[in-house]
Amino acid sequence: MGYMVGVVGKPNVGKSTLFSAATLVSVPIASYPFTTIKPNHGVGYVRTHCVCREFNVKDEPVNSACADGIRLIPVELIDCAGLVPGAWQGRGLGNQFLDEIRRADALIQVVDSAGATDTEGKLCAPGTRDPIEDVKFLEHEIDMWLFQIVKKDWDKIARRAEGAREDLALLMEDRLSGLAIKRNHVVEAIQSSGLDAEKATSWSDDDLVRLLHQLRTIAKPMVIAANKIDLPYAEENIESMKQLGYKVVPCCAEAELALRRAAEKGITDYKPGDSNFNILKAEMLTREQEQALVKIKEKILMPWGSTGVQDSINLAFFRLLRMIVVYPVEDVEKLSDHKGRVLPDAYLVAYGTTARQFAYMIHTDLGEGFIYSIEARSKMRVGEDYILKDGDVISIVSAKKRG
Numbered sequence: 001m002g003y004m005v006g007v008v009g010k011p012n013v014g015k016s017t018l019f020s021a022a023t024l025v026s027v028p029i030a031s032y033p034f035t036t037i038k039p040n041h042g043v044g045y046v047r048t049h050c051v052c053r054e055f056n057v058k059d060e061p062v063n064s065a066c067a068d069g070i071r072l073i074p075v076e077l078i079d080c081a082g083l084v085p086g087a088w089q090g091r092g093l094g095n096q097f098l099d100e101i102r103r104a105d106a107l108i109q110v111v112d113s114a115g116a117t118d119t120e121g122k123l124c125a126p127g128t129r130d131p132i133e134d135v136k137f138l139e140h141e142i143d144m145w146l147f148q149i150v151k152k153d154w155d156k157i158a159r160r161a162e163g164a165r166e167d168l169a170l171l172m173e174d175r176l177s178g179l180a181i182k183r184n185h186v187v188e189a190i191q192s193s194g195l196d197a198e199k200a201t202s203w204s205d206d207d208l209v210r211l212l213h214q215l216r217t218i219a220k221p222m223v224i225a226a227n228k229i230d231l232p233y234a235e236e237n238i239e240s241m242k243q244l245g246y247k248v249v250p251c252c253a254e255a256e257l258a259l260r261r262a263a264e265k266g267i268t269d270y271k272p273g274d275s276n277f278n279i280l281k282a283e284m285l286t287r288e289q290e291q292a293l294v295k296i297k298e299k300i301l302m303p304w305g306s307t308g309v310q311d312s313i314n315l316a317f318f319r320l321l322r323m324i325v326v327y328p329v330e331d332v333e334k335l336s337d338h339k340g341r342v343l344p345d346a347y348l349v350a351y352g353t354t355a356r357q358f359a360y361m362i363h364t365d366l367g368e369g370f371i372y373s374i375e376a377r378s379k380m381r382v383g384e385d386y387i388l389k390d391g392d393v394i395s396i397v398s399a400k401k402r403g
Contacts, residue, residue: 002075002076002348003075003076003105003106003317003321003323003348003350004041004076004077004078004103004104004105004180005044005075005076005077005078005104005105005106005107005108005313005316005317005321006077006078006080006100006101006103006104006106006107006108007019007022007077007078007079007080007107007108007110008080008083008097008101008107008108008109008110008138009082009083009109009110009111009134009138010082010083010084010117010119010120010121010134010137010138011082011084011117011120011121012082012112012117012121012122012123013110013111013112013117013121013134013227013228014110014112014227014228014251014253014254015079015080015082015110016079017253017254017257018108018110018225018227018251018253018256018309018312019042019077019079020257021253021256021257021260021307021309022042022044022045022077022256022272022309022310022313023042023043023044023077024257024260024261024264040078040079040080040081040100041076041077041078041079042076042077042079043074043075043076043077044074044075044076044077044313045065045072045073045074045075045272045310045313046072046073046075046313046314046317046318046323046325046348047070047071047072047271047272047273047310047313047314048070048071048073048314048318048325048346049069049070049071050066050069050070050071050343050346051327051343051391051393052066052069052071052342052343053069054391055335055343055376055393057335057342057343058342059342059343059344060341060342060343060344061343061344061345061346062341062344062345063344063345063346063347064345064346066343067271068271070271070273071325071346072271072272073325073346073348075313075317075348077313078100078101078103078104079100080097080100080101080104081096081097081100082097082121083097083137083138083141084119084120084121085119085120085137085141087141087145088141088142088144088145088148098142098145101142101220102178102179102180103180104180104220105180105220105321106220106221106222106223106316106317106320106321107220107221107222107223107316108222108223108224108225108312108313108316109134109135109138109222109223109224109225110225110227110251110253111131111134111135111224111225111226111227111241112129112131112134112227112228113131113226113227113228113229113231113233113234113237113238113241113250113251114126114127114228114229114231114232114233114234114237115127115128115129115130115131115233115237116128116129116228116231117129119133119137126231126232126233126234127232127233130237130240131226131237131240131241132237132240132241132244135224135241135244135246139213139216142216142220143209143212143213143216144209146176146179146212146215146216147205147208147209147212149175149176149179150172150175150176150208150212151205151208153175154208155201157171157172157175157200158200158201158203159201161197161198161200162198162199162200162201167183168186168190168197168200169183169184169186169187169190169197170183172186173185173186179219180219180220181215181219182219185215185218185219186215188214188218189211189212189214189215189218189219190211192214192218193207193210193211193213193214195207195210195211221320221321222246222320223246223247223248223249223312223315223316223319223320224241224244224246224247224248224249225249225251225253225308225309225312226238226241226248226249226250226251226308227251227252227253227308228251228252229250229251229252229300229304229308230252230254230255230299230300234250238250247315247319249308249311249312249315250304250308251307251308251309251312252296252300252304252307252308253307253309255296255300255301255307256272256307256308256309256310258292258293258296259277259293259296259307260272262293263277265281265284266280266281267279267280267281267284267285268280268293272309272310273306273309273310273311273314274301274306275301275305275306276297276301277293277297277301279293317348321350322350322351322352323348323349323350323351324348324349324350324351324353324388324389324390324391324392325346325347325348325349325390325391326346326347326349326353326358326388326390326391326392326393326394327343327345327346327347327391327392327393327394328345328347328358328362328393328394328395328396329343329344329376329393329394329395330395331395332374332376332379332393332395335376335393343393347361347362349361349388352387353387353388354384354385354386354387354388355370355372355373355382355383355384355385355386355388355394355396356370356384356385358373358388358394358396359373359396359398362396365398365400365401366396366398366400367398368398368400369398369399369400370384370396370397370398370399371397371398371399372384372397373386373394373395373396373397374394374395374397375392375393375394376392376393376394376395377393
């Protein structure tokens with residue numbers, strides 16, 4: 001099962017603009033790896049250097065796209081409902097927000113870095129609101145939501161863990177099933193909170209909230225997309241936000257959306273995450289549109305290096321979820337599949353995935369009949385326990401062929 005990243009934030013911070021920009025389908029991909037996309041789910045991309053340049057081959061991507069040595073691999077994003085204070089108690093679209101966030105493995109929180117939206121998301125003068133408060137309020141909402149879920153059965157869970165000597169982490173995993181929270185997350189949270197798992201009945205509500213706060217940071221890691229960097233106060237607010245301990249990415253979602261739309265029409269050569277672009281068809285632009293693109297280049301890309309949208313997605317998948325990119329092939333000499341296509345697929349897999357686990361991801365038959373695999377750079381045979389590295393090109397030799 002693939003990982004999902006939720007795009008979260010209060011109303012009017014540019015959350016939907018970022019989601020729209022990130023999921024604008026402007027690259028041709030033969031087959032998306034997602035069978036059903038719900039209305040608020042979309043396909044975004046992670047960006048990585050393709051190995052085609054290293055191997056000096058012309059690739060023929062199928063499940064992803066490659067342009068000028070940049071591989072764009074589809075990922076699933078969820079656009080979560082706008083968050084308002086009291087969501088955990090069902091206020092606003094609170095229940096919908098929390099239902100969507102339960103499926104997310106990591107979060108991109110879009111924050112108005114200019115402080116130009118109040119607590120409820122109503123527009124106000126830049127500099128009026130401290131964006132740090134928005135981050136803290138989101139943390140509080142999710143913490144209290146988790147607390148509300150666990151507290152219902154806490155006495156029973158604590159007694160079973162203490163009296164019957166059952167595994168507390170397993171009991172909590174069961175209580176939080178469907179929230180993309182695993183037993184190892186709970187174990188790590190208990191350790192980092194300093195609580196005694198053998199004396200769970202003596203924990204206070206504050207202890208439980210502290211544990212769930214730790215659990216959220218582990219099971220739902222977050223990157224902050226500090227949006228609206230084109231407005232006053234943004235730069236100084238971004239510096240303050242960095243003190244919170246999150247990775248903070250300066251962002252301008254509107255600029256990214258404009259650039260992707262222009263690229264989709266062939267007006268520019270912009271690729272998601274680029275730090276520059278060329279205008280290819282100036283005749284298709286009005287004077288105002290051309291000036292707007294030049295302004296994006298001068299005010300966003302030159303001083304900041306990018307619009308930040310692609311950086312946020314990459315950080316979520318590569319840093320927070322520790323994903324790597326692996327290329328399966330059948331022929332290690334030609335780096336091709338059974339149809340002769342060169343480097344057709346790029347898979348995002350979790351760091352620590354073994355060769356055999358990867359074989360199962362491609363097809364059950366390959367996993368069941370796994371004999372060995374060949375790593376293309378060294379041409380060496382590697383066994384089922386070989387741990388894949390980022391950028392590995394792997395051929396799997398199996399007693400069973402793909403069905």
